[in-house]
Amino acid sequence: MAVYTQLGAEALAAIISEFDVGALVSAKGIAEGVSNSNWLIDTAGKDGNGARFILTMYEARTEVSELPFFLGLLDHLAARDCPVPRTIHDRAGQAYRLHDGKALALIEFLPGVSVSEPTADQARAVGAALAQVHLAAADFPGRRSNGLALADWVELAEACGADGLHEISLGLDRQISDELLHLAAHWPRDLPHSVIHADLFPDNVLMLGDRVTGLIDFYFACHDITAYDLAVTHAAWCFSNDGTHFDAALSQALLAGYESVRPLLDEERAALPILARGAAMRFLMTRAYDWMNTPADAMVTRKDPLAFARRLEFYADPANAGLFGRA
């Protein structure tokens, strides 16, 4: 469930009246999502023909000082025909407003649904859309470093503690400490960097059939290794949810879709195995930390860390070394 803050009808109407979008007609809290509060907003529209938006209230996990980067990036990408929602600026031209000390943004509504069992054609389309974002962001002037990079995985592992990890699953502490050493020794330093989405899971992609209609939730976007973003997307799309089953057809389609827009350099392709291990580690660590630190009465469902421990095992298995080789 993701409406952490209750806003009454009067408050919502007053907020919407600050934008040139017509009067509020209806507002429904959106259950999906975990970080922020979201409402589906219908208004009369500027011309009286009706219009639909997403109203997002940023909760504790999003720093207000970072909103110019996230929201500016959406506008930059949308202006370059990437399938991302524009932000609707208020009458004063601001991309976000403050309400009772919390930031709010009104965002273009995009049609589509998040798929739970992607097909190869859908994975191909997602790969192409990701590459389009990487190219279109090249002249985006905003800067944000990755707050969940290798050094942060190490910190998260320390915060969890060996005993805590072992309690999640026997031997998980050892798997993580060995892997972190391996990643530190082999993490690539000289690959192309760009703005990356960094969390392009199926629930952050809206689709109509095989067409990507929306890439959303850019709140982990940052500058980092471009091909690492492809590795994150690979880990997110090419396995069953629990990480027990790898789908080679999805993997090939995702990579081919990506390369149809932005061909990988040889060194990027060669680095994909280690980048994929890093991607699996990133989600293993945040999920393990959340697993141990989410109060029992919290409104969010904890995500299974072991689903990414299994992906990590898969990527690290020498039997799968050829996974990212050219077909």
Ligand SMILES: Nc1ncnc2c1ncn2[C@@H]1O[C@H](COP(=O)(O)OP(=O)(O)O)[C@@H](O)[C@H]1O
């Ligand atoms: N621009 C949009 N157009 C249509 N639906 C959206 C849009 N942005 C968000 N949503 C809907 O709201 C849900 C939660 O949004 P999301 O940004 O993923 O929240 P959170 O950051 O809390 O995870 C999404 O799963 C989707 O259903």
Ligand SMILES: N[C@@H](CCOP(=O)(O)O)C(=O)O
């Ligand atoms: N994709 C991450 C969780 C991040 O949550 P989001 O709803 O903000 O995308 C994971 O699966 O661990």
